[in-house]
Structures are given as structure tokens and as C-alpha cells.
Amino acid sequence: MKTLRLTSDDFDKLRQLQIKRGWKRLAFSTNYREEIWPSTRFGPVPIEEREELGGVCAMLDQVVAEYLKVRSEGGRFFVQRDGVWYEEEGYLPVQFVAFQFYGSENSK
Numbered sequence: 001m002k003t004l005r006l007t008s009d010d011f012d013k014l015r016q017l018q019i020k021r022g023w024k025r026l027a028f029s030t031n032y033r034e035e036i037w038p039s040t041r042f043g044p045v046p047i048e049e050r051e052e053l054g055g056v057c058a059m060l061d062q063v064v065a066e067y068l069k070v071r072s073e074g075g076r077f078f079v080q081r082d083g084v085w086y087e088e089e090g091y092l093p094v095q096f097v098a099f100q101f102y103g104s105e106n107s108k
Contacts, residue, residue: 001083001096002066010059012077017053017060021085026079030064032072041103063097069077070096 010014027039037050077086
């Protein structure tokens with residue numbers, strides 16, 4: 001499992017990408033072409049409803065790079081304060097990135 005170092009500000013940027021879109025759970029999707037979009041519904045998000053987030057947030061781009069190493073086809077993943085997860089068949093959570101916070105703002 002990869003560990004990514006980030007500040008609380010970095011994490012807040014990830015959260016803002018999702019909260020702006022009205023989704024309470026930090027969920028994103030990607031495909032093998034590294035296109036990234038917020039998950040705005042249960043099930044697949046139609047192509048015409050996808051808002052491309054690739055290149056918007058360096059931390060999100062790093063997460064997607066790690067995700068595609070473990071699931072080359074991509075899919076939905078979930079961001080939490082302790083790291084990033086995807087779900088295997090049967091909704092079994094699998095963590096593939098751990099977050100390590102640094103800096104004075106990590107007390108949030």
C-alpha cells in the first residue's frame with residue numbers, strides 16, 4: 001500500500017471537489033485513460049454527466065495513478081481522512097493509499 005504525504009489543506013481541496021457537487025461521501029471514479037470525475041449517483045455516471053477533474057488537484061491525480069496500479073480498469077474509489085479505498089465485489093473495502101499528514105495544520 002502506498003503512503004501519500006499531505007497537509008490538511010491538501011485534504012480539504014479533495015473534499016471541496018466533492019462537496020461542491022452535493023455528494024456527502026467523498027467518492028470519485030476514474031477509467032483506464034485517467035479521466036477522473038466525481039461520483040454523483042449510485043451506479044455508473046453517464047458520460048454526458050461527468051465533470052473532468054484530471055489536472056485540477058495534484059493529490060487527486062496521485063491517488064488515481066496509485067489506483068490504476070491496483071485496478072487497471074479503474075472504477076469508483078472513496079477518500080477518507082485515513083486514506084483511499086475501493087470496494088471489491090460484495091462491498092469488501094480495500095485500502096490502497098494511506099495518508100500521512102504533516103505540517104502545523106494537521107491538527108484539524
